[in-house]
Amino acid sequence: MSLEPFGARLRRAMEDRGPLCVGIDPHASLLTQWGLSDDVAGLERFSMTVIEALADRVAVLKPQSAFFERFGSRGIAVLEKSVGVARAAGALVVMDAKRGDIGSTMAAYAETFLHKDAPLFSDALTVSPYLGYGSLKPAVELARESGAGLFVLALTSNPEGGEVQHAVRADGRNVGATMLGHLAAENAGETPLGSFGAVVGATLGDLSSYDLDINGPLLAPGIGAQGAAASDLAGVFGAAVRNVVPNVSRGVLRHGPGMIALRESADRFAEEIRAALASA
Numbered sequence: 001m002s003l004e005p006f007g008a009r010l011r012r013a014m015e016d017r018g019p020l021c022v023g024i025d026p027h028a029s030l031l032t033q034w035g036l037s038d039d040v041a042g043l044e045r046f047s048m049t050v051i052e053a054l055a056d057r058v059a060v061l062k063p064q065s066a067f068f069e070r071f072g073s074r075g076i077a078v079l080e081k082s083v084g085v086a087r088a089a090g091a092l093v094v095m096d097a098k099r100g101d102i103g104s105t106m107a108a109y110a111e112t113f114l115h116k117d118a119p120l121f122s123d124a125l126t127v128s129p130y131l132g133y134g135s136l137k138p139a140v141e142l143a144r145e146s147g148a149g150l151f152v153l154a155l156t157s158n159p160e161g162g163e164v165q166h167a168v169r170a171d172g173r174n175v176g177a178t179m180l181g182h183l184a185a186e187n188a189g190e191t192p193l194g195s196f197g198a199v200v201g202a203t204l205g206d207l208s209s210y211d212l213d214i215n216g217p218l219l220a221p222g223i224g225a226q227g228a229a230a231s232d233l234a235g236v237f238g239a240a241v242r243n244v245v246p247n248v249s250r251g252v253l254r255h256g257p258g259m260i261a262l263r264e265s266a267d268r269f270a271e272e273i274r275a276a277l278a279s280a
């Protein structure tokens with residue numbers, strides 16, 4: 001049996017817990033800072049600590065796959081355990097793996113993360129559309145079938161993203177806007193929220209020249225370590241701010257390894273976000 005669509009599950013979680021997404025990004029420097037070894041044991045302790053501290057209070061946890069893949073198959077085993085434990089504890093899990101390839105290979109990535117029986121099944125997956133949006137079709141189809149979601153890189157938080165995403169097409173629209181248009185079409189008619197989201201950086205300043213009304217979630221990394229703040233959200237996203245899922249990774253994780261300090265940090269960001277949305 002497939003799950004209720006991701007968009008509906010996410011909207012409920014946002015209403016119940018607030019929209020904050022905390023990243024599980026076990027940087028080597030953070031492992032050291034937490035007094036952990038830079039090995040699989042340290043990785044597992046780090047990830048389980050974050051999950052135990054936060055999975056029952058934030059809407060979304062976002063493991064960054066790269067930091068687990070770094071340790072090979074045993075790192076992937078920790079990732080698999082993390083996804084299962086976090087989901088069982090009540091958080092939605094967005095797998096940040098940014099997959100993208102030709103359609104036939106994309107189908108295998110989709111099986112890996114979006115098939116309901118897959119060991120790494122996640123509530124949603126980040127994907128790259130830069131082999132053409134159409135190459136993501138197998139992931140879109142399997143996500144629909146499983147009740148999962150996607151977050152498509154549209155306007156990323158890093159300064160280098162513009163050279164691709166701001167490139168102007170023959171029809172006058174830029175590439176980022178084109179991705180937003182595809183997502184709006186995917187989500188048309190869905191209530192209370194579509195399952196096909198965009199990644200749009202909180203670092204990007206005024207985005208009023210973009211139509212962010214895609215009837216889907218906007219995953220917004222960049223708060224904390226990359227310099228954006230919760231108070232920037234209304235200015236960046238305008239009316240679309242109610243669909244924003246702000247991500248903070250290092251900004252929270254740097255307060256570990258104590259669980260109370262992790263919780264207090266996440267609660268502070270959640271409160272700042274709540275205040276920013278209330279005044280928007």
Ligand SMILES: O=c1ccn([C@@H]2O[C@H](COP(=O)(O)O)[C@@H](O)[C@H]2O)c(=O)[nH]1
Binds near residue numbers: 157222226
């Ligand atoms: O445009 C993007 C897309 C993804 N990310 C990811 O989000 C987190 C941000 O971590 P911070 O420590 O809060 O900077 C990280 O996993 C990135 O890979 C992004 O930053 N920007």
